Amino acid sequence: MKLGTLKDTTRDGRLVIVSKDLTRCSEVPHIARTLQAALDDWEHVAPRLLAVAEGIETGGQPTKRFHERDAHSPLPRAYQWADGSAYVNHVELVRRARGAEMPESFWTDPLMYQGGSDSFLPPRDPIRFPAEAVPGWGVDFEAEIAVVVGDVPLGADETTCRDAIRLVMLVNDVSLRSLIPGELGKGFGFFQAKPSSAFSPVAVTPDELGSAWDGGRLSLPLLVALNGDPFGKADAGADMTFDFPKLIAHATRTRPLAAGTIIGSGTVSNKGRDGGPGQPIAAGGVGYSCLAEIRMVETIESGAMKTPFMAFGDTVRIEMADQSGHSIFGAIEQTLEEAA
């Protein structure tokens, strides 16, 4: 089942069930007005939504056209967005580029930060910052996978966490690289450096992912393009040190998680074939899921960063295709614009 949220005049938009091929959808106000409402009562609501989804595929359910540009993030606002950093390769590269050792514990104890969740960007809307942001803030994208969970009790084990995964989607975790060092130096973690994120036009139940989903990892290339050129196609299932059940269990160590909590994977990142830093697509590698990573590789290999952060007018596109080449989640496609 694929679920989306159409933008309207309300803060939460309205829930729609979307056809597997992303061309048609049905509104379901008689079942659940919003995705959060569905997640709040998933056990009762999901079977009814599934019946609609089946009707869409068989033709028995009235539908209308679904346009990705009309979609908001599946949860336009959420009660929790916690983002891990499960691809430890990415973390190690960041550290190595600045000459710092990464603690060994990073391979066994997940990194996770609390993100802001009060207003996400629609997946096709621009990212808007004031003039000082370019180049001052170092605007970057981060292509990631995220899951939405149901209620998870305090101290849940990994099996419970695995069973709590309701939906899977893509993320653009917009990051302001130049604000990060100062902010992390203060010790309280990210705040200004992590403005609103955007999620893919649809979120899907894990069964839509077939054999690419093993219950904890999504083994398909995450396609990232910058201004129309392929920039990354890293396999989201490879080099993911902590799978989603591990990330969720980390989050529940000291508190329960409420239904609708979004847990992110962190920037998807693959090692190179020789185990070292990955190579750009142009050099035969799988490329990168953020600009910071190519800049780190440039630093390690040539001593200087060549690729700039995003400029006004730059467009990033994030998408994932199934084994047949069809878009699973629709595309995040965002242009950086100057705020009025």
Next chain:
Amino acid sequence: MKLGTLKDTTRDGRLVIVSKDLTRCSEVPHIARTLQAALDDWEHVAPRLLAVAEGIETGGQPTKRFHERDAHSPLPRAYQWADGSAYVNHVELVRRARGAEMPESFWTDPLMYQGGSDSFLPPRDPIRFPAEAVPGWGVDFEAEIAVVVGDVPLGADETTCRDAIRLVMLVNDVSLRSLIPGELGKGFGFFQAKPSSAFSPVAVTPDELGSAWDGGRLSLPLLVALNGDPFGKADAGADMTFDFPKLIAHATRTRPLAAGTIIGSGTVSNKGRDGGPGQPIAAGGVGYSCLAEIRMVETIESGAMKTPFMAFGDTVRIEMADQSGHSIFGAIEQTLEEAA
């Protein structure tokens, strides 16, 4: 106007308007079912809620008894909880106790962390942790002031931020002190160390605070008791280096804030009369708003911490009285219990 949320079988409870003396209340489902719904449409909803509040005081409005123990946190879950650390005295003490210098910039650049907001504790419910939490996690309370804002645009100036303050309330920001050093050492900020917080039984509009509220600071003692003994009565208006408009402006530097965002002051903390660390109430001082602070003062003065963190069975009470001695927000009163 005083607003509360009664616990019921729903996740968001139901909004009530509470009498100024906290003894009676009226449900208002015909105006707004939940506090978040009221905040989402405050300009239209607030005047209607105010008419109910006036009716409660004049006797024209039907009411029922209001019991603080029936109240949930005013927002049982919220889309954002961002907590500042505006009493820089507190931060300086923490650092000093461990022999670290505090950067000068901390006096001009606010500290703020992104907190979890998916499930707050009701103000009279126990705080429940597994056995390993005592003494392993170092369970502490933090008594704070918080405001709830309306929509605030990206890059708002302090006047706009001041005008966006809708409600004021108290917080117990439960903190797991022994988990903080490891977590902050990883660089991503608090996560496990900041489990669910609790807020006072009612939130009030700023006009309820009279001359104690100057638009940015609340100048009244914040009363903290531990197992029935007075522990703190620090003036929340004194030594607050960054007032709420400054904290809100800090939060909006790179993104808008959505209606219902909660901004916290951080642990209220006063300097001693000589400008040094504050003294315990028993020694004639105003005491403390968290256990960590008395432990820091003990370390600075005697080289060793004497006061332990919370044990199972310990109860913390947080309240604020107006100039006439009447409770403004009702009391947060929570006992630490072992989770089943």
